[in-house]
Amino acid sequence: MLEWLKFNSRIWFFLGFIGCVFLLAMGAYFQFVGGLDPCPLCISQRIAILLTGLVFLSAAIHNPGQTGVTAYAVSGAVTALCGAAISTRHVWIQHLPPDKVPECGPGLDYVLQNFPLFETVKLMLSGTGDCAKVDWTLLGFSMPAWTLLAFLMLASLSLLQIWNDSHAE
Template sequence: MWRLIKFTPRVWFLLGFLGCMTLLAMGAYFQFVQGLDPCPLCISQRLAILATGMVFLIAALHNPKQKGITWYAVSGAVTALSGAAISIRHVWLQHLPPEDVPECGPGLDYVLQNLPLAETIKLMLSGTGDCAKVDWTLFGFSMPAWTLAAFLMLATLSLLQILNRETNQS
């Protein structure tokens, strides 16, 4: 059975890229079809998914030898774990008691037009009261919790390619 799912790192990186694009498509669906406006932390998580997907796509297109696979694997894991850190912050905000939730900030359009870039990035990474609202759940877990699980799986998939030597081209 294990032989049936044993792929080259190139195929695994391509599958990781497709997974990232699926996550972004789901985010677009929830935003544009379901009408759920993303908060600053949601947008930050999307950017981390995009960055992880780009690392995976470049790795799949490049099809490097072992040294390159290791570099791409570590880079993919770093971007995925950065996204996981953002997701952890988001889940933490959602579990705060209502009296401890930070105040809601201005809309992202306003922030992008009127605040310096450093302040905008700080807001996007720290979150606002909007980020504490749970709009959607599946099996009792919010969207940021599912995104955290996805980031951890992507980081694991990425790092496993370092060990995936048997089937890659040496």
């Protein structure tokens, strides 16, 4: 019944890569066409999408055997779940009461130029008041909520390749 889903893992990894490209393109569209400036957590999520996409592209190009598929699948799931953790924090910040929202910090450009890399990464992952602002929704869900869903789907797609490849004919 589900034989049409039984592409080999190489095709699924490539489709996952295309999904990541689409997500990055949407982020660029909202930033450059829609005028929505990304907050530190948004940028962190884009980095996680990029890393997940690179793992998927590597797996699709490499076309490894079962051991390699498992390694790529776990790597893709880990990068996607790291992105999901960032998205979860972002959604949590957006749902805080206004008096509990972290204060807005300096711009990311300023932080990159004046602070060590570790401090910059810490700021990007902790979020600021800018991260609490909801500029866009679809069906009542904010962009970080949709990104969280996308990360969970990418992690699932990645891990399913272990099963897909081990049952390939």
